[in-house]
Amino acid sequence: MTTLVLPARNEEAWRWADLSRLPALAEAAPTAIRPEPRWIGLGGPHLVFVDGVFDAAASDPGRVALGAVDAATGHPLGRLATGEGWTLTLAADAVADPVEIVHIATGGASHLPARIALADDAVAHVVETFIGAGWSNRLTAISLGRSARLMRSVRLLQDSGFVSLRDEVRVGEGASHVAIMLGAGGADSRIDAHIDCIGEAAFAEMGGALLTRGKQRQEAAVVVRHSEPSGQSRQIWRAVAADASTASLAARVEVARDAQKTDGEQSLRGLLLQRSATVNLKPELEIFADDVKCAHGATVGELDARALFYLESRGIEPARARALLTRAFVADALDRIGEEKVRETFAADADAWLAGL
């Protein structure tokens, strides 16, 4: 086994990451504890990976191909994901049924590559769920042809361990990439993405909600790059941190010299449920074009005491009042999920997290 080489904290892109548990997790052995897959039930292809290994008996992969994956990266965590994985390829104009993937970790480490390649005008929807314990490391390479559309929803529900995701996305002319993430489990996480808008009028959205408690650390680090004119991007993230946990959001927009008329929006908001918790926010803009619109906002606060009293004065119990306001805080990040059943399931996962506080 090769030695695990991890990025150092003094690298700016990793300043809030705590990867110190990964070497031990990388050596840990899988266990026999295998939780049941949690399906949303979308009626399309569904795949189970147990510690990164495809479970054919529990799966119906449909048009998702298993085997070697055409994905390579220099990313320090993403590059660990080599070998066999899954690939969803759609030809021009194809519309796929929603694909549902459940990643079950039993205690060891797994590194799984994946690729989603949509040709012109193709439409796909992929939902992924992470459960169990251990280190789940994933690399997902995504390419969208002209006017292709991908809706991707990922929920991190592992009870413990670490989930690291690296997405590398190329969005073609007029294509739309929407990725919504929910961190509502007990594991630490690093959601890491680089989205290149390489075609004119490309649309890229990535956002979601990270909910942390105890001593948990979750973070998202997303770079969206606009290389061509008239592109649009949205990064709407909400972080809720309880106890002594840490949630960090770094969102960056790069607008190249030729990418005139780019319309970018970043909204990073943090909510501290206790003063012992930490939220780090870093909105970044790097703009070389002169005719662009990039709205950005970053705020951290606590629940509004006046709103809490207003709810309680109408008979709502304090814990429920806090949950209602916290849920409202994350709502606009999760409301971006197009499919109603997926949106409602993610909202229910967020509710379950709040109810457990």
Add this chain to the structure above:
Amino acid sequence: MTYIMLKIENLHAEVDGKPILKGLSLTVNAGEVHAIMGPNGAGKSTLGYVLGGRPGYEVTEGSVMFDGQDLLALEPHERAAAGLFLGFQYPVEIPGVSNVQFLREALNAQRKGRGEAALSGAEFLKLARAQADALAMPQDMLKRPVNVGFSGGEKKRNEMVQMGIIGPRLAILDETDSGLDIDALRVVGDGINRIMRGEDKAVLLITHYQRLLDYVKPDFVHVLADGRIARSGGAELAHELEREGYGAVAA
């Protein structure tokens, strides 16, 4: 038979260590409407918040009995379940929570507190629509986030819709008339009369001006000055105050 709804005795309260209420006593019987009037800074809103249980409003002395129980021993949500409603001078905007969701949760939490069954979505909507209609509030405002983007008058109307849905035994209405034009004032006044007039109910109207009292005729008017009741009288006292000012009447 006289039934005491609210009995406040020698109430002292402070905010940020500053004494605001300084020995206030007041008894409200079931079936009565009392108006509390007074100049700015007399402690009117503090009285409302103390009775509602707002954090930061410290009672340092005295007692408040509501419906035979010690009101000050209850949490704000327990006071609501016991039948107390506080109408806010400045209703709070809550983005992301719809009016219907908020009110259904509130009503069912209160019903649960009283050991009653929760209302279904359909039962609740029927009730909410009827109350909105009665207060001339457009139905679509029920679906909107609580008070977000509402005008001052719409917020006050929404308070009355909430009061109608919840159906409290005692309503403490803090400057419910402020921010209302003359038509809205009539609608709100009619709402208070419709919802809160009854042998087993009572109202404490906290107001700076006499004009709401033209629509909601009080049985008693009290002048609050420097943290205590300086003078009490019948409905005619409000007119005297309007004519001569607080300085002359409360002195």
